[in-house]
Amino acid sequence: MTKNLRVKTSKFIDETYKVSFKFNGKTYYGFKGDTLASALLANDIHLVARSFKYHRPRGIMTAGSEEPNAIVQLHKNTSRTEPNVRATEIEIYDGLEASSQNCWPSVNFDIGGINNFLSPVLPAGFYYKTFMWPASFWEKYEYFIRKSAGLGKSPSTPDPDIYEHRYIHCDVLIIGAGISGVMAAKVAAKNGFKTLLIEEKNYLGGETIYQDSEHFKINNQTSGSWLDKEINEIKKIKNLEIKTRTSVAAFHGYNFLLARENLTDHLPIEQRNGKTRQRLLKIRAKKVITATGSLERPLIFDNNDRPGILLSSAINKYASLFGVACGEKNILFTNNDSAYETAANLFKKGISIEAIIDNREEIDSKLIKESEKNNIKIYKGYTIVDTYGYKRINKISIMQLSKDGQKVVGSKILIPCDCLGISGGWTPSVHLFTQSGGKLKFRDNDQVFIPNTYPSDQISIGSCNGDFTLDEILSNISKTLKEFLGINKTGYENLEVQTSFNKSKRNIWLLPSDKIVGKTKSFVDFQNDATAKDIKLALREGFRSIEHVKRYTTTGMGTDQGKLGNMHALGIISEISGSKMGELGTTTFRPPYTPLTFGTIVGRNVGEYFDVYRKTPMHDWHVKNKAKFENVGQWKRAWYYPKNNESMHDAVQRESKAARDSAGILDASTLGKIDIQGTDASEFLNRVYTNAWSKLDIGKCRYGLMLNEDGMVYDDGVTTRLNENHYIMTTTTGGAATVLGKLEDYLQTEWPELDVYLTSVTDHYATISVCGPKSKKIISQVIPNLDLSDDNFPHMSFKDTKINEIKCRVMRISFTGEQSYEINVQANYGKSVWEKCMKAGKEFNITPYGTETMHLLRAEKGFIIVGQDTDATMTPIDLQMNWIVSKKKYDFIGKRSLYRSDTMRDDRKQLVGLLTENPDEILEEGAQIVANFNKSPVEMLGHVTSSYYSPNLKKSIALGFVRGGKNMMGQKLIIPMENKKINVTVADPVFLDKENKRLNA
Amino acid sequence: MFIIHCPYCGEREQSEFKAGGEAHISRPKQPSELSDDQWAEYLFMRKNIKGVQYERWVHTHGCRKWFNIIRDTSNDQIQAVYKMGEKPPIK
Amino acid sequence: MLNYSNPITEQKSYSGLQLKEINPIMKLIVRGKKREFLSAIGQSLNLLLPNEPNTSTRTDKLTALWLSPDEWMIYSNETSNLDNNDYDIENILNKKISKTNLGAITNVTDQFVLINLKGDKIYDLFETGSPFNFNKFRNKVGSVTQTILAKIDVIIQNTNQNEVNLFVRRSFSQHLFSWMNDSASRL
Known part of the structure; x- marks a missing residue:
């Protein structure tokens, strides 16, 4: 019922x-x-x-x-x-x-x-x-x-809701719209500050708004109705943004705050569709005013956790704000005046109060008189020693407190009830303040921690700053705001305030009982079931630091983060250990203040927007021609183009064969391209590449290897000399941004005297690479007026030309070992040029190939891929690329490190080719390489970095790193796999066309 | 999340920048004349102190310029910002 | 003739917001430090490069954006011809700046896509994905900023009350445009 x-x-x-x-x-x-x-x-x-x-x-x-x-x-x-x-x-x-x-x-x-x-x-x-x-x-x-x-x-299935992020930059942020927050918002906004007021509830006015007691008056109106008018006023101010149902989760340094705005959680499900559920606000405020109020403290006594036991202020709020009585036979238990306010309000609403148990001996006579008038019995100097009722409180037993408050005396009195309100005074909500790096101080007279030093431009006002009574709040707020905002007037200077309560309080962290502590269940942390007994046990077992006691007892570790009981835990520790509260400190309050959903944190970064993707100018063509894509950096690159349900292996074999037998075409637009200009451009290249550049003729291209200062290979690519003082450098796809960043770093910080300018042109060009024995014929059809003879246009050179009226640059460079032409054209014409090449190549079976075939073709030639075959621990010497390291140049980035004792060791891991005994066996990339199984532990000599089946050589080929591999040509090694051992022979990494005949075929 | 005053673009969010390690370590002019130990000192050894630290930063997503800052690592307060090649404004 | 394929073919309209690509627009990055560099540009183009950070200057034909103390973007105010990519301005500057070693001129016409946004909800859109503080920017026509939008580098110029030109690298442009539309549909 x-x-x-x-x-x-x-x-x-x-x-x-x-x-x-x-x-x-x-x-x-x-x-x-x-x-x-x-x-x-x-x-x-x-x-x-x-x-x-x-x-x-x-x-x-x-x-x-x-x-x-x-x-x-x-x-x-x-x-x-x-x-x-x-x-x-x-x-x-x-x-x-x-x-x-x-x-x-x-x-x-x-x-x-x-x-x-x-x-x-x-x-x-x-x-x-x-x-x-x-x-x-x-x-x-x-x-x-x-x-x-x-x-x-x-939840076990995907979240159907939409979430969002929003950055907000404001002059003044006010957290909490109680009386202090509302007043501060009005003052800030009226003085021209772009102001944001945030409130976690769905209404403004905090605890004051439902206050219509005769005890609290401002300018002769009840504090609730006075505040109501102020609220109506601030709603009209233009430069004030008010956000309700919004909870500040974190307060970081430099006044950066995160808040969660709830937009639809209060709506019936069917009204939420298509709407954003929650928004994460990323707020950067010049000034922050924290007005987060305070929380009422519970009291700690035996069985203080039964259903029906509430905070006294909560009973007041349910009655005054929601019009709900929490019980029919109510008792209040307090150590301060605020419970009397609850009593007066309940009486006004017709809710009966059986008694007030007050642990103080001295109580304001006005309060006693008023209570007697309302037929409320007051037990002065009493404490509750136990409560009864399993699923709902049904009675309490009380006893008198000794003078020192350490024990109970006299006889037990039993009082029936169905609801008990407890009030242990107030704790300022300093969580956000301490998150921001603020330091607290302990105020002895009422046993509270309050803000002391601020790490940024911020202030705490109202009860979160320890101002608990209305007259304190109002008299301090004007002064504080003037100073903080640098203004002359707040308009709140002459408020007439009337408060009838005082601050007297008898603070006893753990109330005594007639039982020994070991027999009681006095809950300190209600969510984690940590009792006073547990804390005492922790201390007895030698824990002293508050952080250790917290972890041992789990006090304050629940979803409520110890908002209610933390102070009592501290108090009990302080009493037992004999240390002062101020010296004990508090545990760290960590974000979020209230839990956040993952959806809010993630925002719109899901699905299509999980990560940024980049597309080449020919992307649509690849899609239309059924390419499979792979992610390279942020790029979507065509991986292979399966025909008629071909497997990846079959497609790659077909593409690789076509590229060597007739012609292949590759979208190489993703390669990084850096435009280098300036009178010191050649000198600059000398310093950043391992090889020499000054003597490169205009119109010619050269492959370059770039090291880190530690001597390890960092990037590679072909750089072309367009003019005396003008080069264009290509980088790897993934390295484009970091290479440019690194080059800028050296230019700006180490060599500012060099006259060199770098500009990225990666996206300006579409790059179309046509390779194979028929490539020359195809290019001659696409660009008929270009002289393609080897004399005029040899390998490693470029020509500026035009296709129709569109300027473009053609480079004769090769990453496959075949004769190749690379057309660089302004990106918006790229697709058209690609289609022209396809049309011209039709009679030669021109075959589009993707990154997988490109990797296979270059592996046949033993060309490395930085990032696949190297991992920032390989020098050019390890790669057997001594030929590219200039001995003549005085210096280049990484040169000195090539002469360190460690990099000169002979037994470093070195790049080798690997051939399997069975030519059809394809090694797994990443597999370990060993020589000897008899010794335990088995010595790992290296690993496989690239492995393919070569359709052109009709056998499996692989590249790998082997300790001392340079001197192991022809030696047999073993690749141990889960269920077999594969025999391999160390070989030259160049598997095909060692003489480079195909380049000019 | 700091607010960093780029000496060229003004106040910007930290997310527009990248940190580049300890400042005022210049690349030796004649690396080949250094011993392995001296080169290792330049290459690998960096300070990591609690307190005032000199750092290099770059405005990656803005003007792409490098500059130095003086930051107290104990409270993250940036005490000064100055251009490359300039002397620290405070000691 | 070669076909021209710009990345963003649709114009989109929302209440308080319209987005479209404008093309072809000639764009150059000009870089230099010397005083003679600035005067040579001024004389050649009758255009003063802005030296105040985060600002722009313009003539009838050209606009110049400040990008860094030694870097500017110059773009043409009017669209150019589709079947020719030989730009007079580039040729002039190559002659007066590059050939004389005063600085560097780089054609970035297709490096950047110009997206034009109009309407009173532009900054509401930006706030959903950019950490930049637009409070002053939005009230000052001619302001320029380089920042991040949806994790992508962008250059934004306030060209008019409730109108901006946004420059983004071509390869990112379709992703950014899609993201902006998704965001705009929820404003």
Whole structure:
């Protein structure tokens, strides 16, 4: 049977709009404006979850993001289901489905509850101690532990929602729209600052907005109605952007903040389609004002975790904001004045208060008088020693506190109730401040940590700065803002403020009991089931640092990040260890402040936009001709062109044969191209390449090898001398950007005296490479007026020419060992020139080939690919490329390193060719190479870097690195594979046409 | 995420830049005259201190110019920015 | 005649935003440090290269963008002929700058794709993928910035109230255009 616990209408709830939702499979009703928590409470449901370790019944404890207990699983469907959502934050909508976590078979009957009775044998560190030995048993333990670990279920199918990122640059960012935040926003915006105000709830005004008590007045209006007018005013200010339902997750250095904006989570599912669900705001603010408020502290006593026990301020909020009574027989337990405010508000709403247990001896006489008038009995100097009721609190027992507060005296009094509000004073929310690098100080008189030194241009105001009363907040805010924003007036100088509460508080971190501590369950961290007893045990076992105690007991490690209990843990440690709170410090508050979904973090970087891709000018042609693509850097490169369901192997064999037998055509547009100009261009090339450049004739091309300063091969490519002071360099596809960066680095920092300018022209040109014995015939048809005779246009030279009226450059260079022509034409004409070549080559069976065939063809010639055959540990000498290293040049990048004792060793790994005993056996790239199996461990001599079946040689060929391989020609080695050993012979890496006859064939 | 004041383009987000290691290590003018140890000192040895550090940065996604910054690694505060070839403005 | 295949063939329109490629536009990178370099450019083209960072200058025919202390992009304001890629301006500068060793002239006509954006939602679009602070930029016609948009290097010039020219390397242009359309469809 459910009761209706709605009290007087609240303006924040729309009672004309009934919302139906399901909780644990049962249908309930709430109103528009309710959170899941307020709607459940209105239906008299407190028990919503089981605790993590002991599976104790738990209820809603707070009314905000600090909630440790009431975390639920949302949605049933496998793509949208979301674990660990706080019932206190979910706005209900029609069709909402939520269920309890951490219990089986149901929240009402949970088998894991047995852990509660086993708890004497499940102390802190139980898992560490028990499952350490015997080590071989770990696998068996793990199976059971994994099953009981973790919170909730994650979705198992792709997320249908859309997420987004947005960068925001503002002058002033204000975090939190309570009274302080609203006032600060108005002052900042009115003074011309581009201002952003962020609030995690769906309304502005924080705790003040529902305040209509006679105790708090501003300019003779209740503080709630005064603030309401201010809010209406700021909504009209143009340069103020207000974001509600937005939670700041992280506050980094240089005032860089991340926030999550919730856009559709409060809408019925069918209204969300096509809309962005959440947005990650990347905020860069010149100034930050933190106004995150404070959280009420619980009190730590035996069995302080039963359903029906809430923070006193939460009971007040449910009554005043949502119009919901949390119980019919309410008791409040406090150590300060704020519980009396709850009492007064509940009385006004017609909710009865049975008693207030106040651990103080001295209480303001006004409060006592008012309470007596409202028929509330006050127990002065008392504490709760125990509570009763399994799934809902039904009574408490109280005893008198000794004068020093260390023990209880007298006799026990039992008081029945169905709801208990607890108030242990307030803790400033300094999480974001400390994330930013801010340092705290401890204020002894009310036992709070408050901001001390700021690492960036920021300030904390209001109760997160330790100003808890209305008059403190209002009197400080004007002064602080003037100084911080550098303005003369705030307009808040002459507010008339009336507050009737004072700050007296009797702080006892762990309240005494008539039982010994070992027999109590006084919860400090509710989510992780860490009790005062556990903390004492940790200290007894020698842990001293707060960070160690945290990890040993798991205090503060849940999804709530210890927002409620951390202070008490510190307090208890401080009392036992005898160290001062200020010296003890706090644990580190890490981002995110509240959990973020992966979707928000990822934003639009999914699917097509997961990574950037680059396309060549001929891309569409490759697609049309059924090319398979491979990713090279960010480029989409044609890999091979299968014909009639050919396999990759068959396609590559066909393409490779055609390129040597008649003609092949390759899209080489992805090669990096750098335009080099200046009077010192030749000198510059001398310094960056291993070979000499000064004597290269204009019109000629030369292959160059570039090293790192450590002597290792970095990049290679052909560079062409266009003019006396003008070269064009080509780089590898993947190295283009880093080579340009490295060259700029040397020019700007080491050799600023050189007159050289570098400009990337990679994208300006389409590069079409036509190779094979018929290539000359094809080019002569495409460019009829170009003299292609070997005398006029020899290998390693270029010609500027025109195709129709379009200027282009043709280079005669070869990466395949065949006669080849490379046409470089402005990119937007590339596809047309390619098609012209295809047309001209038709009679010669011109065959488009992709990167795989290119790799095969160059391997036949023993040409290396930087990045495939090299891995930044190979010198040109290791590559047997001594011929390209100039001995005459005084210096070039990496030269000195080639003469280090290590790089001159003979037994370095050196590039060799490898031929398999069985010519049909193709080696695996990456396979290890060994010589001898008799010695253990088996010595690894090297590895295979490139391996293909050559259709032109009709055998398998491979390149690899072998220790001392240079002197091992003809020697037999072994490639051990999973189920066989392959015999190979070390060979010359040039397998085909050693005399380079084909270049001029 | 720092905000870096590029000496040419002004204030920009860190994501537009790349770090290039310790500053004020110039390439020896006559490498061939150095011993292996001296060359190794230039090539491999870098400071990594908690405190004020001189660093090279490049505005990769902007003007592509290299420059130096002085940064306190203990709190990430950038104390000065200056062009290549210039002396550090503070010591 | 060779066919001309520019990468972005569609024009797209959204409420508050239109995007299209403009072509063919001659584009040159000019680089130099000497004072004579600047004056030679000025005399040859009747165009002063901007020396203030992040700005541009223009004449009837040409616009010059500041890219770095020794680097500018000059582009033609009007489209050129499709069946010819011999550009007078390039030839003049080659003669006056390259041949005299005053600096470097590099043709980048097809290196960069010019995408023109119009509408009051341009900066809302940029905010979804660029870390650059456009607060001042958007209010100053002629401003130029080089920054990142959707992880891609771009050059953006404020040509008018609610109008910009965006330059992106050709190979990235289709990806960026698709990304911009996806973003624009959600603004």
